[in-house]
Amino acid sequence: MHEMAIAQGILDIVLKTASENDAVKVTSIKLLIGEMTQVEPESLKFGFAALSMGSIAEGAIVEITSVPLVGQCNGCGQQFAIEKYCFLCSNCNSTNVTVISGRELAVDYLEVE
């Protein structure tokens, strides 16, 4: 249940950003969550709703955009969707692959009043 710790991280970022922008109410929060993170969206929303009670972010809609897991081969340059967690290049079978997306855990933007 590390979603609570992540929800706390989101709330800290949301309240700091809202305060810096003189917002009085946060109405929605857009998150980017990579495919290769171990976050359960419903637990995260539940945790955020509980933690944000009494703050200006109470009742804000939390929207989650899932980011697919994509690798790039450092040998042949191929970009490919990593399927079944096989991190070998789909073109040349190289093991020298960099993950270019799918590990995101980020607050993308807020809607505030």
Add this chain to the structure above:
Amino acid sequence: MQIKVMTNILDKNDQIAAEVNETLSAKGIFVVNLLGSPGCGKTSLLEQTICGLKNELSIAVIEGDLFTAKDAQRIEQHGVPVVQINTSGGCHLDANMVNCVLDSLELEKLDLIVIENVGNLVCPAEFNIGEDVKVTVLSITEGEDKPLKYPLIFQQASAVILNKIDLLPYTNFDMQSAVNDITGLNPDATLLQVSARTGQGLNEWYDWLKKQVRMKQARSIS
């Protein structure tokens, strides 16, 4: 009004983790984040490692546990400094917890700190705690399907230790399948097969660990 934020949710944790690593790197200390499910043999492996290496390396242990000091008591019997962190039900250690206990250790004297994380294959994988490497332990009795069920913790590891290989004859564990899955997930990981109970394979683990410590010390001096 829309405000673009684009901030990593774990930034704060990662910043503290970087500070912890910086503090320990300045002293030339190599730090291992030891991961694995409850009962996979993390503490047994650690006890053996201390016995095997304490004449060559100055080791300290930070023990993460939900409520008890049982593991710390086991480690203490081997005569190395140990600090207990109780997470009070929390499923993982975070960087701040580790940062808060660093003062309890005499860092000047140390070569290696092993941080035994809370037994869990999910949550600890997301949180850096100041380590140089993650080492994930999987025991034979858990089954060979675990790497693909809990990919992140195996993908993030610099070494994966398959423990309890003395039990292989009594299980249906498919070693080839486990090795293929771990290699596919993490081609760069060092894969070691050991039994912390019988001592089989431990010398390779010690050699790997000593090499990492030496490389860290060389980097700190230069």
